[in-house]
Amino acid sequence: MRNGSIAKLRSAIARVRHCRESQGRRYPAGLRRRIVAHVVAERSRGVSIRSTAATLALSYPTLLGWLQAEPNGFRSVALKTTEPVPEGQVLRLVTAQGHRVEGLTCEDAAFLLRSLA
Secondary structure, three states: OHHHHHHHHHHHHHHHHHHOOOOOOOOOHHHHHHHHHHHHHHHHOOOOHHHHHHHHOOOHHHHHHHHHHOOOOOOOOOOOOOOOOOOOOOEEEEOOOOOEEEEEOHHHHHHHHHHHO
């Protein structure tokens, strides 16, 4: 099923390219939303955005821009519920993209997570 949806997206992208051979072509909003949903699903499986862009034959900057523009495209955060953090213990934040921020206090981590939302 996944390969079928990739083939459909690639076909739709190719149709847009065929119809608009000039620079700065516009992709329909519906197609962009489908592509963003696909990228979000791939990210949940651990596939990188660059890899997905290459699979769909889209440029990474274009895809990244679409993700950032969509309200539900690029802001998911997964929180783990554990025991309360002891006073003075430092925390580590690891994003889905692999970025790491270490040495955070509880307040710093809360501020950072709120700013990402």
